[in-house]
Each structure stands twice: as structure tokens, then as C-alpha cells.
Amino acid sequence: MPKGQTLGMGELETVENRPFETAPFAKGAIAANEKRDDIVVLTADLGKYTDVYPFRDRFPDRFYNVGMAEQALVTVAAGLSRTGWTAYCTTYGAFATRRAHDFLAIACAHGGANVKMFAGNPGLTTGYGGTHQAIEDLALMRAVPDMTVIDPCDATEMRQIAEQAGEIDGTVYCRLLRGNVPVVFDPATYKFELGKAKRFGDGADIGFISTGFMTERCLDAARDLARMGVKASVLHCATIKPFDRDGVAEFAASVDKVVTAENHVLIGGLTSVVLDALQEASILKPMLKIGIPDRFIECGSIPYLQNKYGLTAERVRDSVADWLGVRAEAAE
Amino acid sequence: MTPALTNDTLSFAFLKEKAHQLRRNMLVQAVGKGQGYLGQGLGLAEFFSVLYFHELKYDPQDPHAKNRDRFYMSTGHYSIALWAVLAEIGYIPKDMLPTYGADESPLEMSTIEGRVPGVEMTGGSLGHGLGIAVGAALGLRLKGSQSRVFVETSDGELQEGSTWEAATAAAAFKCDNLVAFLDCNGIQADGMLVVPIEPVADKWRAFGWDVFEIDGNSLEQLVGAMQWARATRGKPKMVVMRTKPGKGIARLEAREQAHFIRVDADEWDLISRELEQENA
Structure with a gap:
């Protein structure tokens, strides 16, 4: 295996030998809000790197960037859900599950808050080392009572989950695939179903x-x-x-x-x-x-x-x- | 959908009687238990009287009324005070109060959302309430609602860093429909505040909040703070309340370690008599 170079922040990985789609999460979130009109998207200084800017540009008054403050990200989302909104949060999985764990567990899952956390850089999808690679996030989130946990495969599934997450009861932790995401499943025939392999x-x-x-x-x-x-x-x-x-x-x-x-x-x-x-x-x-x-x-x-x-x-x-x-x- | 008392009919005698009744409701819960967070609750009797019987908009028939104001009590271990006021406004039956802390009673030692009407958040893990209140303030504003958000936090709780993340967000998003109340009672689990928090009012000003500092056991000053909070615009508002744990019962006020009060079995009659004498 030839050695390479760590990608610059936000540089998109190229996808070879397979069709791909750019920013499928944003497309799904926009479609969800066009349908439901109750989505608010929040991020913690990672808007560009979690593909939420297309949503912000389409619905500017439904977007908040709280800065590098994952605890505020999650509690503010929990407050929005308590006033009737579906709150989509984005940050990296490492920060969501390590820094904000108590807040996802108690402010969100414990009361069944309608908060959907979309967590970037799952596992080895970033070259930024142990600080940024969420390699144990599924274990941390799976152990929280009443938490739904999803790890999508490709652009088709990512987009579908972003579109349907508001229909899932309670708090959801979903790994986020960003940038150029391979298309593995045929969007014409594949249908994500919660809890169904x-x-x-x-x-x-x-x-x-x-x-x-x-x-x-x-x-x-x-x-x-x-x-x-x-x-x-x-x-x-x-x-x-x-x-x-x-x-x-x-x-x-x-x-x-x-x-x-x-x-x-x-x-x-x-x-x-x-x-x-x-x-x-x-x-x-x-x-x-x-x-x-x-x-x-x-x-x-x-x-x-x-x-x-x-x-x-x-x-x-x-x-x-x-x-x-x-x-x-x-x-x- | 109005509090029991509006500005037009403001009666301090009524608010004083309510504060006294809240203290009775707390004693009913504590009697015979030997220990508990009675001190903090007693210290907030005036605050809860003014909040629930003068300022907060809620529907006595419907705890989930859409146009209600929201009140988030961040310090869940003050549940004894919340149960006292929720019983007083009729959300829970008064005869349930003695079950406080008993197995299978919904009146738990710490607030759990969803088990008792009128509890808007789970407050046992500190540092959650302010952020939730900021989100609710944004959510109500987005809906064009005139409802306001009230949140209680405490001096010890400010040691949680999440508080300051929420403080920054509230100022950044100009949440002027948000009013926070800081219970400065000077105690925490390990005794007197273990790290200094002063000058606490200046800290909130530096974070971009409007700040009003009062004696939290003064009904007049609490009513004044509510009027101030209604009149100021543009920034989130913080009312710094200096309170006395155990307030209203001399022998409890004098306890040095009032965070988790311990009471001997033969003391309850004395305590009860002191409360009635103090408010006679």
C-alpha cells in the first residue's frame, strides 16, 4: 500500500470506480423540512464539514451555529424539541459522544426528546487521529436507554435517513457520511427501514x-x-x-x-x-x-x-x- | 391562563401567605425522613410564591397548554420545593406530599420529566437547564409565541462549564424572552462553595446579559425583579437572588451544613412550631 498524505480539513475524498453523490445529508434534510416544516438544524462550528450549509441557505431562519460548544448544541436542541420542533444536530461523532454524552443521555434520550444527532467522521473516515475518529461511538450510544442508533452505508441510505428521521420517535444517533459519498444502493429500489436488516x-x-x-x-x-x-x-x-x-x-x-x-x-x-x-x-x-x-x-x-x-x-x-x-x- | 395574581391585584399579604404555605408543604414532605434537601427548598419559598402566584402564565387545568410560559428548574434536587408549589396550584394532590422520596412515589428526590405534571425537564445532572431554556426560548420565538421562558439555576451549578456555553448562546441569539434566576445560597454538596464564584453579577454582564441583583427572600424585591424583566428588551436576563438556606425556620437557618439537612426524630415538632411562630 503506497503511503499518502493526510487530507486538508474539508478536502473531499475522491470516489473511484463507483458513482457518488455530494452532500446527501443536506438533500435529505431539505426534503424533510419541505415536507414537515418543523426542522431546525444546529451545528457546533462544523457546518461546512457536516454538509449543512445547503440547508442553511435554503432555510436561513431554521439554522443555528452555537460555536465550539457541544453541550450547548445538545441542550439547545433539547429545548427546541420541548417547544415542538424536530432538532437536527451535527458535529463530529467523537465530540458528540465523548463531550456531550451526559446531555444526549439525560437532556435528550431520558425524556424522549425529538433530537436527531448526525455525527460526522465515523470510525476511520478522517485522517485526523484519535481525537477526531469516532471509533467507539456506537458502543457509547447503544448503551444509552431509549436511544436509536444508525450507521448508514452509502449516499442513498444517508439521504433517506435524513429525510425520515423526524418520523422516528425520540432521540436518534446517526453516523453522518459527508462530502462525496459512494452510491451503493439503487435509490429507485432501496428503502431504509428502521430496525430491519x-x-x-x-x-x-x-x-x-x-x-x-x-x-x-x-x-x-x-x-x-x-x-x-x-x-x-x-x-x-x-x-x-x-x-x-x-x-x-x-x-x-x-x-x-x-x-x-x-x-x-x-x-x-x-x-x-x-x-x-x-x-x-x-x-x-x-x-x-x-x-x-x-x-x-x-x-x-x-x-x-x-x-x-x-x-x-x-x-x-x-x-x-x-x-x-x-x-x-x-x-x- | 393567568397567574393567580396580576399586577392590578398585587397583594403582598397573599404572596406571603403562599410562601408560608409552600414551607408547610415542604415540611409535610420532610417530616420523619431525617434528611433531605429541605434547606434549599425553604430558601426558595418566596421565589416560588412570586413566580407561580404572580408572574408565570400557566393553565391550572392543563399542564401542557401550548401558550404557557415555560419554567425549567435546573437543580433537580430542589424537587421538594417544586412538589410544594405543584401541589399548591393543583397539579398534584396535596395528600401525595408525604410520599416524597418513598419507593414508587412519583415525588422523587430529584425531578424526572414525564412523571409529574408541570415538570418540564429532568434536572438531577447539573448544567442542563440553562441550555434547554435557551433552546425553548428560540423555539417559542420561531413560532411567534408570546410565551416566556423562566429557568432556575444555582451558584454551585455555575461550576458546570455547560452553563457558560449556554450563557454565550443566549447572548449570541439575543434571547430576550428568557429570564434566569440564580439561587445564590452559598452551599454545595461538599459544604460552603468550594471554589469562589464572585463577582457573579459581573460575570453575567460580561457574558452579555442584563443583570438584576436582589435579596431572594424579599417578596418586594422579587416582584420588582419580575417587573424589571418584563420591561427590558434585547438581551437575556439574569436575576441574582441571594437566599438563605433553611429560611423561615431559625434552627435550620443556623445549620452549618445545610446542603443535605439531617434532622433528629424528636425535632420535627419544634421545627413545625418554629415555622408557625415565624409566620404568625
Whole structure:
């Protein structure tokens, strides 16, 4: 893997070999307000970097920037919700879940506040190191009672969630994909459903259970593995909470081996909730767990980091091939 | 949708009687428990009397009335005072008061939103109320509502940094429909204020707020502060209230560690008698 350079702040990552959409969150939020007329968007000095300026330009009196103050961001949103508004907040996931955790838990989730937190830079989607990479955010938010937790895969799903979030009761934590976001799901046929996992393919040798952008990687890896004689299918779990326990158990029962994949540490995120679900259903399968190791990650270019920590499609394919003892070269 | 008393019929004798009744309602909750946040509640009896029986707009029949003013009590552990006033305005039955702090009673030691009518926020984790009040002030303004937002906070609570984030936001967004009341009672969990907060009025002025400083146990000064808050425009407003924990009961006023009062079983009759003598 050639070494690269950490991107400048706000510089957009290029998307190769796949269609992409720019700022799908903003499009979804604008569509939501055109329909509902009750959305207020707040950010904490990261408006440009969380794709909210198109919303501000379209609805200038429905936008507040509170400055670098995540506690104010969340409490002000909680106050807006108490006067009948649907409050969309944006900041980076690292700041939302570490700095403002008490406020998301008590000022929002505890009273069922209509606050939707869209949290940028999930996992290894930024090169700015441990301070900016939200690698344990799903675990922190999943443990909060009455909190809905979502990790979308692509531009299609991101836009749909931004459009529908107001219809979800209570407080929502959703990872935000910003900038140029790959289009993996066909917008004409894909429909995000809260708490419902989506199956792709019917291969039974390997069952990938994935969330967030790892689903894109697993779909690509499954295609490569097919050329190596391994038949795989993918179950995309965008909603981490409430989790589709039955769907996951049914899926796992239909395959020989399971591979979980998440853009998150292996503590408390997708892998943990999958293991819970399978144990409850008394399903025991050989399992490979793909995720971020239990340590803070350094700065670097995004492709470099994702490759180093095993989150690219090629690394997923090779990890599975190694695990199965088949030769990865056959796919080349 | 009006408070019991308007400016036209302002009666200090009535407000004094209400403050006295609130103290009785607090004692009813505390009796026999041996401990609790009685001191803070007693210190705010005049404030709650003036707020609920002179200034705040609410509907005695409908705690959720859309055009009500909002009151956020940020210091949730003052729940004993809120239960006292919510019982007095009829949102909760008075015969429920003795269940304060008992298992399965909705009258908890700290306020939980959604369990008791009239509780607008969960206040046990300090540093939440002011930010919520700023959001509500923005939300009401966006709706073109004439309702106002009142929020109570305390000197100890100002140690929470989130307070100052909210203070900055309120000034930045010119929330002049927001009136905050700072209960300066000089105590916190570990005793007397453990870090200095003075000059507290200057701090709020420096953050861009209009500030009015009063004796928080004076009905006249509280009514004056309410009139001042109605008359000033353009900035969020802070009423700094100097209050005395345990106010109204001499033996409790004299307690050094009034944050979490402990009372011996044989003291309740004396306390009750002192309260009636003080207000005779």
C-alpha cells in the first residue's frame, strides 16, 4: 500500500470506480423540512464539514451555529424539541459522544426528546487521529436507554435517513457520511427501514453481517470471493438499535460461517450485538470479526488507514480467504 | 391562563401567605425522613410564591397548554420545593406530599420529566437547564409565541462549564424572552462553595446579559425583579437572588451544613412550631 498524505480539513475524498453523490445529508434534510416544516438544524462550528450549509441557505431562519460548544448544541436542541420542533444536530461523532454524552443521555434520550444527532467522521473516515475518529461511538450510544442508533452505508441510505428521521420517535444517533459519498444502493429500489436488516445475495458458504460503509466493502469482497469459489451473502444492519435480532439469527442459521464487519472497535458495536442475538437464538457458528483494534488510531490518509486496519474491500476479501485457507490470488 | 395574581391585584399579604404555605408543604414532605434537601427548598419559598402566584402564565387545568410560559428548574434536587408549589396550584394532590422520596412515589428526590405534571425537564445532572431554556426560548420565538421562558439555576451549578456555553448562546441569539434566576445560597454538596464564584453579577454582564441583583427572600424585591424583566428588551436576563438556606425556620437557618439537612426524630415538632411562630 503506497503511503499518502493526510487530507486538508474539508478536502473531499475522491470516489473511484463507483458513482457518488455530494452532500446527501443536506438533500435529505431539505426534503424533510419541505415536507414537515418543523426542522431546525444546529451545528457546533462544523457546518461546512457536516454538509449543512445547503440547508442553511435554503432555510436561513431554521439554522443555528452555537460555536465550539457541544453541550450547548445538545441542550439547545433539547429545548427546541420541548417547544415542538424536530432538532437536527451535527458535529463530529467523537465530540458528540465523548463531550456531550451526559446531555444526549439525560437532556435528550431520558425524556424522549425529538433530537436527531448526525455525527460526522465515523470510525476511520478522517485522517485526523484519535481525537477526531469516532471509533467507539456506537458502543457509547447503544448503551444509552431509549436511544436509536444508525450507521448508514452509502449516499442513498444517508439521504433517506435524513429525510425520515423526524418520523422516528425520540432521540436518534446517526453516523453522518459527508462530502462525496459512494452510491451503493439503487435509490429507485432501496428503502431504509428502521430496525430491519437487508439481505443481499443467497450464498451460503459465508454470511457477512455488516453495518455502515463496511457493507459496501463486504459486497465487493463477496463478488471477489465468488470468483474464488466461495459463495457469500451480505446482511446489512444499518440500525444498531433497535437491532434486528430475528433477522440476524435467521440469516446466520442459513450460512456455514459468519463474518462481522464494522467501522468501529470490536467492543460494544455491531459484533457485540450480533453475538448477543446469536446466543439468544442458540446459534453457534464459526465467526471472523473485522473491525478497528482496541487502540487509538494515528493520523494519516484515509486509504492508508483503512488498508492498514483491514477495512478495505481487498483486505476484507483477503482476511476471509486467509481464514478459509483459499488462495486470494485466484481472484486477481 | 393567568397567574393567580396580576399586577392590578398585587397583594403582598397573599404572596406571603403562599410562601408560608409552600414551607408547610415542604415540611409535610420532610417530616420523619431525617434528611433531605429541605434547606434549599425553604430558601426558595418566596421565589416560588412570586413566580407561580404572580408572574408565570400557566393553565391550572392543563399542564401542557401550548401558550404557557415555560419554567425549567435546573437543580433537580430542589424537587421538594417544586412538589410544594405543584401541589399548591393543583397539579398534584396535596395528600401525595408525604410520599416524597418513598419507593414508587412519583415525588422523587430529584425531578424526572414525564412523571409529574408541570415538570418540564429532568434536572438531577447539573448544567442542563440553562441550555434547554435557551433552546425553548428560540423555539417559542420561531413560532411567534408570546410565551416566556423562566429557568432556575444555582451558584454551585455555575461550576458546570455547560452553563457558560449556554450563557454565550443566549447572548449570541439575543434571547430576550428568557429570564434566569440564580439561587445564590452559598452551599454545595461538599459544604460552603468550594471554589469562589464572585463577582457573579459581573460575570453575567460580561457574558452579555442584563443583570438584576436582589435579596431572594424579599417578596418586594422579587416582584420588582419580575417587573424589571418584563420591561427590558434585547438581551437575556439574569436575576441574582441571594437566599438563605433553611429560611423561615431559625434552627435550620443556623445549620452549618445545610446542603443535605439531617434532622433528629424528636425535632420535627419544634421545627413545625418554629415555622408557625415565624409566620404568625
